Amino acid sequence: MKVNYIIVGQGIAGTLLAHFLLKAGKTVKLIDKQHEGAASKVAAGIINPVTGRRIVKSWRIDELLPFAEQTYQEIEKQFDIEIFIQKNIIRSFENNKQFTDWSVKSAREGMTQYMSDDYEGTALNGWIKSPYAWGEILQSGRVDVPLLIDNYRNRFVEKGILEEADFDYKQIDFSEDLVSYKSIQADKIIFCEGWQSAFNPYFSYLPHEAAKGEMLIVRIPNIKLDKLIKMGVFIVPIGEERYWIGSTYSWDDLNDTPTEEARQDLCKRLEKVLQVPYEVLEHHAAVRPVFKDRRPIIGLHPNFSQLAIFNGMGTKGASITPFWAHHFSDFLCEYSPLDDEVNVNRIIPTT
Ligand SMILES: Cc1cc2nc3c(=O)[nH]c(=O)nc-3n(C[C@H](O)[C@H](O)[C@H](O)COP(=O)(O)OP(=O)(O)OC[C@H]3O[C@@H](n4cnc5c(N)ncnc54)[C@H](O)[C@@H]3O)c2cc1C
Structure with missing residues (x-):
């Protein structure tokens, strides 16, 4: 052959x-x-065009993102499935300095299409702790990899x-x-x-500088979330009251065995922001291919x-x-x- x-x-x-x-x-x-x-x-398959503490555009995102969307749409048609779910990310800020920095950057040329400082967060009242302010990352979403x-x-x-x-x-x-x-x-x-x-x-x-990562799938009953939340941890709705929670980073112990330490860390970070009960359904680990x-x-x-x-x-x-x-x-x-x-x-x- x-x-x-x-x-x-x-x-x-x-x-x-x-x-x-x-x-x-x-x-x-x-x-x-x-x-x-x-x-x-x-992987949660999150697409996030704005990253890092310094709030910068993701590497070459202006050319990578439109191409990714086009490819996923093509594959969706081919298989008659939904794999690219467009949902913006909301990101929390703990003080005025952080939020002002975000606002200033969101008004810069080349950033306006990816950032907004205009998210109120009232829909989250009662189940997510209110931060000082929210920012919104536009053109983001997740791919069902x-x-x-x-x-x-x-x-x-x-x-x-x-x-x-x-x-x-x-x-x-x-x-x-x-x-x-x-x-x-x-x-x-x-x-x-x-x-x-x-x-x-x-x-x-x-x-190779591979990085192990762990994540949880949790059930949070009776809430409605049409965004992805970034607040110390990512909370990503994946349907049927299930949420992807992640993730951790570790550069040693490279294997796909979930650890109790990471589970506790993720639960702790989730409990810091979540004000309603949740149940852990799954816990997984994998290694990211990083050089x-x-x-x-x-x-x-x-x-x-x-x-x-x-x-x-x-x-x-x-x-x-x-x-x-x-x-x-x-x-x-x-x-x-x-x-x-x-x-x-x-x-x-x-x-
Ligand atoms: C916890 C976690 C969260 C993440 N979240 C995100 C996210 O939100 N957004 C995002 O964009 N990325 C995310 N990533 C990163 C993303 O998962 C990777 O960028 C991507 O999956 C890498 O894909 P890959 O095909 O290169 O490798 P892999 O997915 O590891 O696939 C490698 C494949 O090769 C096969 N294979 C390996 N060796 C052999 C062999 N010798 N013989 C035969 N088969 C072999 C394996 O079976 C496997 O199927 C996350 C990763 C982790 C761990």
Whole structure:
């Protein structure tokens, strides 16, 4: 069997890369070990165009966001499902200085379409503690990443192009321009393994700085929330009185085992703001694929051009993956060069 590309990993990265390559008329074979603790399975999928204490636009959001919306709408039509749920984020401020800073920045050119200082918060009275003031982040929302991946998984299985297996690096064979894996020949093998690329012998040289994150799914009965709340913790409505609560960050202990410490931390942060009872339904952990400079890692292996990587979606897979998957697909189809800011060749292997 010969395909253009073998894609290893079917998280949001592998899924969207396959989406664009198939659209470009290429043939693919996906191999995924169905890792339950994959980041894409626990992410809230929040799209947040304004981030950080310094209140800045998310990296390249003006070009990434419209492309992400367009891609998700296209996939929604294809599967007749809703995956991009547009709901603004409201963000709390504890004092006048914080709020004034927000107001001033929200009036700046290039920021008005993403920020507002005009949210009253009266709809939250009685169940969320009132902060000094609220700000609103516009054009935000959430992507139902697990639903996207599941739908595509079923489609790939139907087409016979997804194999459920742990990829075995020892079975890679190189020939002049091609590469083979077991009985499959391909132009390239593209690794979309999330943080587990740290164990890939061909890409372990990359400066991995993966971050473990934990989250809860809770039930909060009898409230109505049509926004996402950022108030020491994210409270994200996901339907049927269920809310995604998150998240934590930890740079050691990299595994997908939920810890009592993180559960208590999340409950404590939630109880600080929530004034009504809640019940914890689920608790999960996963590791975010982050590299040292916090940018995606995309491109061909410096010594084996038949091997490639599409990784490093970090904490923002929902907003940035569509654009970069399309960009990489264009590169592989030889339509355009790779953007230097994401090209894996910015990192020189030390051995
Ligand atoms: C708690 C938490 C909250 C988050 N919240 C958000 C959020 O609100 N918004 C946002 O945009 N992002 C969020 N993220 C980040 C987001 O999850 C990631 O950016 C994104 O999911 C990374 O996707 P990926 O496909 O690169 O990796 P993954 O989702 O980890 O997928 C990797 C896939 O590769 C497979 N795989 C790995 N190794 C092998 C192998 N050797 N053989 C076969 N298969 C293999 C795995 O089975 C898996 O399916 C969050 C992450 C965490 C942990």
